[in-house]
Amino acid sequence: MSLSNPTAYVDELTGENTDTDKLLVHLGLFTAVLLMALPILIALLVSTQQRGVITSPADLLPGSHMVHNYYTVMTDYNFAVYMWNSFVMSTIIVVGKLAISLLAALAIVYYRFPFKNLMFLLILFTLMLPVPVRFVPLFNIVTDLGWYNSMLALTIPYLASATTVFLLRQHFLSIPESIVETAKLDGVGPLKFLVYVLIPMSKGMLAGVSVIMFIYAWNQYLWPLVIIDSQSQQVTQVGITLLQGDIQAGELQWSIVMAGAIITLIPPLLALIAFRKPLLETFGVQQK
Amino acid sequence: MTEIQLTDITKRFEDVTAVNGIDLTIRDGEFLVLVGPSGCGKSTTLRMLSGLETVTDGSIHADDRELTHLEPRDRNVAMVFQNYALYPHMTAKRNMTFGMKSAGDYTDEEIESRVAEAASILDIEDLLGRKPKALSGGERQRVAIGRSLVRDPEYLLMDEPLSNLDAKLRIQMRAELSKLHEELETTTVYVTHDQTEAMTLGDRVAVMDAGELQQVARPQHLYDFPANRFVAEFIGSPAMNTVPVEVVEEGDAVYAVGEDVRVRLPETGGLEPLVGRTLEFGVRPEDLSQAAAAADNRVVANVSVTEPHGDRMLLHGDVDGTLMKFQISARSTLSGGERVEFGTDPDRLHLFDGETGEALYHSSTPEQDQAAETAAR
Numbered sequence: 033m034s035l036s037n038p039t040a041y042v043d044e045l046t047g048e049n050t051d052t053d054k055l056l057v058h059l060g061l062f063t064a065v066l067l068m069a070l071p072i073l074i075a076l077l078v079s080t081q082q083r084g085v086i087t088s089p090a091d092l093l094p095g096s097h098m099v100h101n102y103y104t105v106m107t108d109y110n111f112a113v114y115m116w117n118s119f120v121m122s123t124i125i126v127v128g129k130l131a132i133s134l135l136a137a138l139a140i141v142y143y144r145f146p147f148k149n150l151m152f153l154l155i156l157f158t159l160m161l162p163v164p165v166r167f168v169p170l171f172n173i174v175t176d177l178g179w180y181n182s183m184l185a186l187t188i189p190y191l192a193s194a195t196t197v198f199l200l201r202q203h204f205l206s207i208p209e210s211i212v213e214t215a216k217l218d219g220v221g222p223l224k225f226l227v228y229v230l231i232p233m234s235k236g237m238l239a240g241v242s243v244i245m246f247i248y249a250w251n252q253y254l255w256p257l258v259i260i261d262s263q264s265q266q267v268t269q270v271g272i273t274l275l276q277g278d279i280q281a282g283e284l285q286w287s288i289v290m291a292g293a294i295i296t297l298i299p300p301l302l303a304l305i306a307f308r309k310p311l312l313e314t315f316g317v318q319q320k
Numbered sequence: 321m322t323e324i325q326l327t328d329i330t331k332r333f334e335d336v337t338a339v340n341g342i343d344l345t346i347r348d349g350e351f352l353v354l355v356g357p358s359g360c361g362k363s364t365t366l367r368m369l370s371g372l373e374t375v376t377d378g379s380i381h382a383d384d385r386e387l388t389h390l391e392p393r394d395r396n397v398a399m400v401f402q403n404y405a406l407y408p409h410m411t412a413k414r415n416m417t418f419g420m421k422s423a424g425d426y427t428d429e430e431i432e433s434r435v436a437e438a439a440s441i442l443d444i445e446d447l448l449g450r451k452p453k454a455l456s457g458g459e460r461q462r463v464a465i466g467r468s469l470v471r472d473p474e475y476l477l478m479d480e481p482l483s484n485l486d487a488k489l490r491i492q493m494r495a496e497l498s499k500l501h502e503e504l505e506t507t508t509v510y511v512t513h514d515q516t517e518a519m520t521l522g523d524r525v526a527v528m529d530a531g532e533l534q535q536v537a538r539p540q541h542l543y544d545f546p547a548n549r550f551v552a553e554f555i556g557s558p559a560m561n562t563v564p565v566e567v568v569e570e571g572d573a574v575y576a577v578g579e580d581v582r583v584r585l586p587e588t589g590g591l592e593p594l595v596g597r598t599l600e601f602g603v604r605p606e607d608l609s610q611a612a613a614a615a616d617n618r619v620v621a622n623v624s625v626t627e628p629h630g631d632r633m634l635l636h637g638d639v640d641g642t643l644m645k646f647q648i649s650a651r652s653t654l655s656g657g658e659r660v661e662f663g664t665d666p667d668r669l670h671l672f673d674g675e676t677g678e679a680l681y682h683s684s685t686p687e688q689d690q691a692a693e694t695a696a697r
Contacts, residue, residue: 213405214401214419214467215419216392219394219419229407232409233408235409
């Protein structure tokens, strides 16, 4: 590289090597993507086979039992019920969390009350307690309330969310003060302001947060495993393990297990695809 | 139609006093402009009028109703903000009606007719269906003004409503605001840091500095008879020149004298006690001209730079070690380094106390001025 000869320098930057460079970069990117997608790809492939036992690379070709496997999982192995339970649970958690967090954030941002910052800190503090730590006391409370093995047990403990309160608070703070003041001058009450101004102005944010919460709720595993013991109340994540156990008696049929896993994957994936734009906005990622 | 009375209004933020004991009457139907530099307390005063800011001390009355501690919604006041504060997800029309519907005092027909009326006054009928994003700055401001008008507030507050507009649009909106106020005659308090806006819009202008009211008067009065040096220098662009002089009596005349200055001061009755003191001599750049220079009316300047403005030229010159500005003809050939003699307009001279800044002398009296104004009509 020589600064006294700018053209040579430019050539060096844009020169003949470029094609090979690009090829290498793309090869690297492709490998990375493949590595990350591999488990799901294999699951997808296995779910189309009859037995799903892989002994040679030839076993990785798509099989012909896809429809049959998925049908069996949904009917014989009760997955339709699990999926429905998961869906109801996730929806209740999302809606409940949003409602509670919106009110909490509204109070924190727009009201003056004593120890406001301390309250907010206490809410944030709950983030520092990992869920498994709370399992035993939570289990006691829930069974004492007689909620064992019910939808209440699956949803109520998850309705409070410090993360959501925090995200909404930050978003509300970014709304110009003068808009709030205009509403005050107009005599718009707090709930009306929430419903007609804040929520519409936070639509993208709320959609993004909902997707995250939905996926989080959908992927609950440990808590449902502990608190639910009937198949008719069980959720799909636990259903996958049940699938494994059910079949273990005979010959473990991986193709069925993988079909269950893939089915379980679909709703969060759809949610992600449908709400990818607001989701990116939520995290402040600029899209071209 | 409302007269607003501020009595000894004070606002303290912890150890900072933002507004310090203001007494002010805003007359029924008046357009009063609060003007001052950043941080002078003008916006805080406005916000106390709106109820968005609490009052530390003093009282606010509208006619005979005490407003001091009322919530904003109980004051029947509307406010226009600098950033318009339109709800971004609502159409212009919905923006205008949202507050009315919340108040609940209006029937649907009333709302329709009021919006239609405001829209026609502001010429925004075609924009009612659009959302703020699809409106230009000027259009947004119109909608914001429309929103404040439809509720027929007792008084209207405006917080630098033109600051976000470009220069050309600002001048246009300024004229429209004047016209609008003439039509509606709503008692209006308008906050700005722009003295031109204050002069052009206000029936009266209240100049504030450091949380205190400096002077409240008609714009021309403010310009001609500033109560103190701060007002003199704040109102008018370029600002009034001040230069220290000795007040000297020679024969039967009184002169303002410095090394480069010798100006005979017309007797208005108040000069006697000032003789012998060192004061600040104030004269506006446009009241200085080469043609007026004479033996007992001269200000000598060492030219440092000239600034052409197209319609005039501004000359910066050194007078007794103080930088003064002179307004000269646009096509003058004067240039840096020259020594030039100017004369003053004898009716437009001021003397200020160097310490307190208080105006001690104006070379014409307000009475004369008002008489002249009446005669001119």
